[in-house]
Amino acid sequence: MKILVALKRVADPDNANKVKVSPEKIDTTGLEWKINPFDEYALEAALRLTEDGKKPKKREGEVVVMTLGPKEVETTLRSALATGADRAIRIDCTDDELDGRLVANALKTVIAEEKPDYVIFGKQAVDGDNNGVGQMVAELLDWPMATFAATIQEEDGSLLVSREVDGGMCTLRVKTPAVVTVDLRIVAPESVYSKLTDKAHKYSDGVRFAALPAIMKAKKKPIDVKALADTAGGVTIGSNYANFEAPAARAAGVKVEDVAALVDKLANEAKAI
Amino acid sequence: MADVLVVAELADGQIRKTTLSAITMAKAAAAVLGGGFDILVIGGPGAKAAAAGATAFGAGKVLVAEDAGLTDYVAERYAPTVADVGKGYGLICATASSYGKDLIPRVAGRLEAAFAGDCAGVSDAGGKIAYKRPMFAGNAFGTCTLNTAIQTATARQSEFEPAAESGGASPISDVTATAPSGAAERVEFVSLEQVKSERPELGEASTVVSGGRALKEEFFKVLEPLVDVLGSALGASRAACDAGYAPGDYQVGQTGKIVAPDLYFAIGISGAIQHVAGMKSSKTIVAINKDPDAPIFQIADYGLVADLFQAVPELVEALKAKKAAG
Incomplete structure (x- = not known):
């Protein structure tokens, strides 16, 4: 089985409150680049689908990671390669030449060339928070999709996917080739099963980390570079951002002594109960 | 001048309250475009009955695509119809519920339309719709305009007041569901397990x-x-x-x-x-x-x-x- 995983690097989401917002831009200087957390989960799901959970060092099939960005995003790709991906593809461009529609079109070209069985995305990137590329790619390819996946079970030529939806879970079966976007619970111990993995197997919670020898080995894994113009199919950026602003700050609150004081404040000051 | 199309969301045979936030967005966007707005009610048998609940919000018309093939929602079966109906509009929008988040970008892909997700507001930027979007976990807002003829967007429910009924009776007319493409043949709806609760929904509770x-x-x-x-x-x-x-x-x-x-x-x-x-x-x-x-x-x-x-x-x-x- 061959799986493509789309990755995006984002400014450290744990420090997103430190971005400097001016009308012209959102400045992330000083924040470390990280793999978008949901994309890390997508990679973990892809690795689980291409292995026997008891023998995670042996890849049964191929996992290819892809991203768009300048040369320096190869650091992000290398960390994905160290975790277990086999090779990487980078579409060369600057970060500000991109929007979701352009990214979707460029990825579509790569996917059509690579012909994977499945493409896995994080459900959204936590910088732009747009939540759209996976769905667009699926439509551009005329492939089925299962978004916001909480669990994936591999079957013969299909995936059984349970999705997080308002008020519950929706289960779909998508036949290969298909697109999956993953939600946060996809990295729980019993979320993803390849056909090779025993149903009694439990993964450790979260994503796997790269061991030092794997980090060394990853330096030798291939990264293909493609030009944006060759993959975008004539599509150009379709959204123009201006007027960035910081959210209104909340007025400082007060600490109350005890439950009685809280109830009094809520009733008489906030008039909320 | 162009109009706006709201894609309604159905649950238990009725228009889901989430839809009312998208209607509010559509009204604001239609004012920018100098047009009006219509509501598309799409679903399986019962959709037409549900459409009666969408006629009092001032829409030019309420369009109904009722088809047995649309009984259980999957984006691959809905997107072709939404895209075909939406072709003549300047903006296609829905609320950013799990339904809107799943469906609207797929419609965007089909129409090669630019997409603004989870918007907190819309305003007038010289006759174009400016979409205000929360980014970086709400630590910044960016305002964008889109440069495709047809645009797509979802509304953050908490940022758009639910539209109130304004009286009147928008005419209901039927539209034919578009035959789905290859993707629809490779997706199978298995189940929808919803926990029925007496409590208010998170997005709607005071x-x-x-x-x-x-x-x-x-x-x-x-x-x-x-x-x-x-x-x-x-x-x-x-x-x-x-x-x-x-x-x-x-x-x-x-x-x-x-x-x-x-x-x-x-x-x-x-x-x-x-x-x-x-x-x-x-x-x-x-x-x-x-x-x-x-x-x-x-x-x-x-x-x-x-x-x-x-x-x-x-x-x-x-x-x-x-x-x-x-």
Whole structure:
């Protein structure tokens, strides 16, 4: 089985409150680049689908990671390669030449060339928070999709996917080739099963980390570079951002002594109960 | 001049209340474009009956695509019809519920339309629609214009007041469902398991109580009495969902539900950036946490430093006593 995983690097989401917002831009200087957390989960799901959970060092099939960005995003790709991906593809461009529609079109070209069985995305990137590329790619390819996946079970030529939806879970079966976007619970111990993995197997919670020898080995894994113009199919950026602003700050609150004081404040000051 | 198309969401044979936020967005966008708006009600048998609930909001018309093939929602079967109906419009929009988030970008792909997701507002930028979008977990807003002839967007429910009925009766007309393409043949709807609850929905409740990981296995035992006395919705932090103490769809935060109730209780929640992104527009915020330095206290109107396992039952008793006293 061959799986493509789309990755995006984002400014450290744990420090997103430190971005400097001016009308012209959102400045992330000083924040470390990280793999978008949901994309890390997508990679973990892809690795689980291409292995026997008891023998995670042996890849049964191929996992290819892809991203768009300048040369320096190869650091992000290398960390994905160290975790277990086999090779990487980078579409060369600057970060500000991109929007979701352009990214979707460029990825579509790569996917059509690579012909994977499945493409896995994080459900959204936590910088732009747009939540759209996976769905667009699926439509551009005329492939089925299962978004916001909480669990994936591999079957013969299909995936059984349970999705997080308002008020519950929706289960779909998508036949290969298909697109999956993953939600946060996809990295729980019993979320993803390849056909090779025993149903009694439990993964450790979260994503796997790269061991030092794997980090060394990853330096030798291939990264293909493609030009944006060759993959975008004539599509150009379709959204123009201006007027960035910081959210209104909340007025400082007060600490109350005890439950009685809280109830009094809520009733008489906030008039909320 | 162009019109706006709202894609309604159905549940249990009725227009879901989420739809009303998209109608509010559509009205604002239509004012920018100098046009009006229509509502598309799409679904299986019963869609036409449900459409009657969409005729009093001032739409030019209510279009109904009722087809047996559209009985169980899957984006691959809905997107072709939405795209075909939407072709003549300047903007196709829905609310950013899990339905809108799944469907609208797929429609965008089909029409090669640019997409603005989870918008907090729309305004006029020289005759073009400017979409104000929360980014970086709500730590910044960016305003964008889109340069494709057909545009697509979703509305953040907590940022657009639900549209009120304005009277009148928009005419209902039928549209034919478009035959789906190859993708639809490779997706099979298996099941939809929904937990039926007497409580209000997170996105619609005027009071929300959310619990964090500190509640452990006692999440429901501790919080349910509070939720019952307040008549509130119940939510959770991502950490509590991750740990399995609460179901995934309880998650309030950047990547879960975005809520803005009149009153929000954060119980045993530290206040991680991604949680705060989902609730900081609440009118009054109460935090109960035993760590006096928890970041949640920086945004709470009222903070109580206390052991939640004692404070919450006490609060329940105090609220009950207050209720009894009238």
